[in-house]
Amino acid sequence: MKVKSIKSLWGMEGSLESQFELIASAGYDGIESPLPNMIEKFFGFPADEKQFRRLLEQYSLQYIAMVFTDGINHAQSFIDQVERAAEWAPIMINSHSARDSMTFEEQAEFFEQALAVEQKVGIPVGHETHRGRAMFTPWTTGALLREFPELKLTADFSHWVCVCESLLEDQKEHLEMAIKRTIHIHTRVGYAQGPQVPHPGAPEYSLELNSHEHWWKQIAEAHALAGTQLIFTPEFGPPPYMPRLPFTNQPVSDLWQVCLWMKKRLEQMVNESF
Template sequence: MQIKLFKSLWGMEEYSYRDAIAKIAAAGYSGVEASVPREEHRKEFAQLLEEYNLAYIALISTSGNHEDAFTANLDAAASLNPLLVISHSARDCMSEERQLQFFRHAVEAEKHYGIPVGHETHRHRAMFTPWTTARLLQAIPDLKITADFSHWCCVCESLLEDQQENLQIAFERTIHIHARVGYAQGPQVPHPDAPEYKRELETHEMWWENILNSRMNRGYAATTITPEFGPPGYMHTIPFSNEPVSNLWEVCLSMAERLRNKFA
């Protein structure tokens, strides 16, 4: 199984598109994961991706009329020819019937545009727990996910020891991995290499390995992964100074190298 590593622009807001993309290319990533740029910046963004020979994974989200927002944002993403689209979809507070209505619409829109969409397992969104996600996946066979199980650790206040059946369903429907390590009280450990979080790291790696094995067994030659650690807000900070406890670029790069060594 080949793994293709992408770098998120999240946490790189101080860079111009050119500087960020050049830095990502120099670090050996296969592509960039980012929200769809504003229309006036899309041509520049597309030219930079071509110049540096990087693929693109688009990130979109929904709000308001979620169906209309999804279609409009997918249309915008399609203009940049992404490898796939990650969507922060619907809401946790929607009824199951309303969630199903949205995801049936999303699957039809995905088929229309011909771009794979992985709906992210994210807090605040419809797929915020293993069991709600499993119900949705069982009800809609063509529905796929971006696996960010760090959120589920936080929501469930555990390493999901009692969710094996629901996790198995998620493994089989994952098309993209967000390789961030969560723990029972939050979606991001201070540093994944810290020995006090060894159990959390190994558990997440076990989940990622299950996804890769599932995809390999079904004939897929490659899987995309983003080591998606985030800046302060997600990253822990030192009280009073608000200084981040780790260097975000180095954390992501270290995780990327670990993924290469373990799974490539």
């Protein structure tokens, strides 16, 4: 089974070229970020489009484009961003889709239009299981998956763990549905009171790590059986996602090393299992 490891630019420091060079040297297959003209808004540093395109080619990195729906008309926001993203020929698009405050009927109308534009551009879209979005809980996601058999996910179960304040012991049915429809994993470990543990290798979070790895392994098994590639991003984030020491504002762990630890850990898990 082919496994692609992707590095998010979220929390990266230094020049754009130094970021790409570091990512490539660490053995990642690609990068994940908003479109270059939106990187500063979401990740806090500017990115020139021509340089961005040149660096992707120079370092032979594949690209996952991120879109974030907003405004009065989320469907039109999605359409506009996906059509722009398609110009970059990404291997897939990861979408923060709709809002948790929408009614099911409003969400259904959104996803009907989202699936239509996905088919039009011919690029797979994974709708992320993210707080504040339509897929912020296992049961809202399950309802949408039942309604739309073609809907695909970016599985970031750390959000569900936080929202449900549990390791989802009572959500087996919805987890199974989500696992079958996942095309991309954000391999971040959450816990009952937050979306990101200080370090996934810390022994005090072994239960949380084991739970997340159990879900990820099931996703890997589904891809192995289907003969499709497994794409994952160890998407740990900077403060305030990363806990900080009181009074110092210092992050408790090195973000780059945490992501790299998670990358190697998942690759080892897949290599030993498949």
